[in-house]
Amino acid sequence: MNDLIDDPTPGGNAPEFSVSEISGAVKRTIEGAFGRIRVRGEVGRVFKARSGHLYYDIKDDNNVLACTTWKGQAARLSVVPEEGMEVIVTGKLTAFGAQSKYNMNVDEVEVAGEGALMAMLEKRKKALAAEGLFAPERKQALPFLPEVIGVVTSPSGAVIRDILHRLRDRFPRKVLIWPVAVQGKECAPQVANAINGFNAFTPGGALPRPDLIIVARGGGSIEDLWGFNEEIVARAAAASSIPLISAVGHETDTTLIDFVSDKRAPTPTAAAELAVPVRMELMGWMEDQNARLFRAAKDGIARRDQRLADVARALPRPAQLVDQQRQRLDQWEARLAPALRSVASRKEVQLAQRAAHLRPQVLQQMVGVKRERLNNVLQRFESASKSQVARLRDRLDGLERMRQTLGYTETLKRGYAVVRAGDQVVTTKAQAAKAGALEIEFADGKLSTGGKPVKRKTPKPAPPEQGSLL
Structure with missing residues (x-):
């Protein structure tokens, strides 16, 4: 239970x-x-x-x-x-x-811990170095005197004031500031966006495109500077077509952006010094060069003056060159009048000799000889032309006889006849059967099918031939 x-x-x-x-x-x-x-x-x-x-x-x-x-x-x-x-x-x-x-x-x-950070940093450094992002041949030369400088940093820190103050002391330039967070989780993406943003500016646009970029931050611990060790920042700096100076931390601080940038500055102030020369030093150097140029030009002219004077001493006096030519001219002038008289005399003698041969009897004799020769030529030409015309006439008669022999009228004389139907010649029985009326031509005349004789048409006389000029 x-x-x-x-x-x-x-x-x-x-x-x-x-x-x-x-x-x-x-x-x-x-x-x-x-x-x-x-x-x-x-x-x-x-x-x-x-x-x-x-x-x-x-x-x-x-x-x-x-x-x-x-x-x-x-x-x-x-x-x-x-x-x-x-x-x-x-x-x-x-x-x-x-x-x-x-x-x-x-x-x-x-x-x-810092050890883990350094291990991760070393790992990233090796990976980027293997891609060639640290290679010296990739680095660009900094412009000697940039017109516009882009600064990527915090707008409220002492860094931007130091950079602006140093630029103003050395050589005032236009400065574009891209405000970013310089530590914390927002640092890396903002710095990368700033670098890419400056590179995206259109040359000649509303905002001038920088000729140089400075990425700057003051000193701090490795955790504070870690944003500049991020891969996104390093790749943006490496891809920048604008020369870039990294100035992150103090002289002993090293971040990943320092290896890919075109130039590393130990401090932000040093970055400003690398960006522009000292204006007064540059002006002094220009004055120095100007003075050297003036002295060089003056010395060159003096050397050429001295050289010209040395060469001029070796040349003869202008009067000596002209005197010799003047003397030769006088000699030719003295010889010119006798030479002209001598030439005129020789030509006069030659003219008299030629005129002695120009008597009327000689000319008449020459004309008679030429006329006799011309008559002989005309007679030979007339005889040859007559002979040629006779040969051509005989040939033409022969051709006419051949034409008559080969013509159909001669065939009619041998007993043949030509049958026509209107204007057409009938050659077959079928054509004759179709024709309404036929006309038969014999040697002595034409006959129609009705048996009526047809009078033979008298051919029209040929036009008279053109007479021969010969």
């Missing part, structure tokens, strides 16, 4: 829970028990989803804690977790019931 009353299964009256109820209870227990916590460990695998969420592990020697940073939280992280980095993460523990797992939602990441 007792067996029938007692519950044979211990705990059989315990309440039943659904899986979701258990998962919710575990989630509330974990979140309520721990609240907001900080965990220190080494970053394991890191995965960034396309959505922008970060998934990574924090581990020690024995255990692993899964961590999640949502897209909105990741944009506000001062340090992006990298595999192998020792960090301190801050956030809340929560549970993911769909997979019976718990994880930590992280909204802040810090590097655990």
Whole structure:
């Protein structure tokens, strides 16, 4: 009887829970028990989803804690977790019931200690150096005297005042200030945006494009200067087409931007000194050069004057050169009149000799000879032309006889006839049958199909031939 009353299964009256109820209870227990916590460990695998969420592990020697940073939280992280980095993460523990797992939602990441920071910095430095971003041949020369200088720094610190004061003392220039945060989680993205923004200015636009960029910040701890060690800043400085001077920290401070910049200045004040020359020194140098140029020109003219005087002493006097030529001219002038008289006399004698041969009898004799020769030529020409005409006439007669022999009238004389139907010559029986009337031509006349004789047409007389001129 007792067996029938007692519950044979211990705990059989315990309440039943659904899986979701258990998962919710575990989630509330974990979140309520721990609240907001900080965990220190080494970053394991890191995965960034396309959505922008970060998934990574924090581990020690024995255990692993899964961590999640949502897209909105990741944009506000001062340090992006990298595999192998020792960090301190801050956030809340929560549970993911769909997979019976718990994880930590992280909204802040810090590097655990200076040693870890230096290790991470060394790792980044090696990676960027392997890409060639530190190569000396990539560095640009600074302009000698830039018209516009862009300064990336905090607008309220002593750094910008030192730079402006130094520029004003050395050589006043136009300065564009791009205000940025110089420490904290906003530092790196703002500095990178400022460098890219200056490079995006259009030359000749409303805002003048800087000829030189100075990225400056005062001294501080490695944590304070860490924003200038971020990869986004280093890549922006390396990609700048405008020459860039880095002036971050004091002389002993070194950041990643110093290795990729075109020139590193130990202090912001030194950056201003590198940017422009001293105006008074430049003016003194210009005056020095001007004086040297004047002295060089004066000395050159003096040397050439002396050289000209030395060469002039070796030349003869102008009077000596002219006297000799004047004497020769006088000699030619004295010889000119006798020469003209002599030439005139010789030409007169030659003319008399030629005139002696020009008698009328000689001319008449010459004309008679020429006329006789012309008559002989005309007679030969007339005889030849007559002979040529006779030959051509005989040939023409022969051709006429051949034409008559080969013509159809001669054929008619041999007993043949020509049959016509109107204007057409009939050559077949079929054509004759189709024709209404036929005309037959014999040697002695024409006959129609009716038997009536047809009078032979008298051919028109040929036009008279043109007479021969010969």
